[in-house]
Amino acid sequence: MDPVFKALADPTRRLLLDRLREQNGQTLGELCERLNMARQSATQHLDVLQRANLVTVVRRGRERLHYLNPVPIHEIEDRWISGFDRPRLDALGAIKRQAEENAMTVPDYVYVTYIRAGATEVWKALTDADLTARWWGHANVSDWEPGSTWEHRRADDSGVVDVTGRVLAAEPPTRLVITFEDDPGATREPSAVTFLIERYEEIVRLTVTHEKLANAEQLGGISKGWPAVLANLKSLLETGETLPQAPWEMHR
Known part of the structure; x- marks a missing residue:
């Protein structure tokens, strides 16, 4: 700190x-x-x-x-604020958010994590359907060529596709850019996700940038979702096993 x-x-x-x-x-x-x-x-x-x-x-x-x-500030909040007067602070924060929400310009979301793995291993974990099914609970299915479609299929054999999109750029093993369409009926331009993989000796820095978000509600959802799924990815690559419980289920 x-x-x-x-x-x-x-x-x-x-x-x-x-x-x-x-x-x-x-x-x-x-x-x-x-x-x-x-x-x-x-x-x-x-x-x-x-x-x-x-x-x-x-x-x-x-x-x-x-x-x-936002990660270090979130850690400060957990360590120095949450334990003191959380209910009253939550109430005040809710009032403030409600007042500002309509005028809010939704920022891009950026998350950075460091993984003890090679760049090629991280790239494969992001694009291999079987591996994504293990750490994300969904299989990411595509040939990963620019212009191709990709599907985020549930790994429960139901065949349900929760997210679709297109591959905007694929530069293995360092950069992948995809559109992220989680609302098929939406008329607005879909959001976009960039995965940037930077190798440094025996580790990589993985930066995930989620842009063109629709509203504060979507920002809130991905702010909980990305840290959870990327923690599972990090665990799988570093230990060979995902976390013992699906981390995103904590938010439910």
């Missing part, structure tokens, strides 16, 4: 996090423009936020996009 508290102690760094909360996925130039700050100063503050894992950087071509990572 020390690097997180150190990062949050500075008002300029808190302002940077506020700007990313308002509009996630900004370049350094965009952040400097919004804050009227020199690039060197912004870079120094962003480096501190990255070391605290409060901000993660995703490369898109020649651009470096900065995303707010």
Whole structure:
């Protein structure tokens, strides 16, 4: 927690996090423009936020996009807030969310995890139907060629497809981009998910970015779902076994 508290102690760094909360996925130039700050100063503050894992950087071509990572703040909430006066805080939070929901601009969701595995192993776990059935409870079925469709089929032999989409980009074993259509009747543009796999010696950093979310309700759902399924993926690759209970069932 020390690097997180150190990062949050500075008002300029808190302002940077506020700007990313308002509009996630900004370049350094965009952040400097919004804050009227020199690039060197912004870079120094962003480096501190990255070391605290409060901000993660995703490369898109020649651009470096900065995303707010909510995990450390969530851990602070669990450790320092939840045990004190949770019912009253929940009530106040519900009032605030209700007041802001209609005006809310839904941000992109970014989740980062580190896995002791090779990039090829992580890629296979994301795209092999049998492996996804083990850690996600659904088989991801596709030939994974750009333009192809993919299906998220239940692993209970019912054949039910809960999510469909198209493969927008496939660059094994480092980058996979898919549309994510969980509401067949929706007329809006589907959301999109990017899996970025970065190898570092004996581990990889897996960054999952979920963009173009429909509303705050969808953001809330995936904010619970992605950490659960990715924890199962991490367990499978590192130990050969998934977690003893399906982690997403805790949210029910």
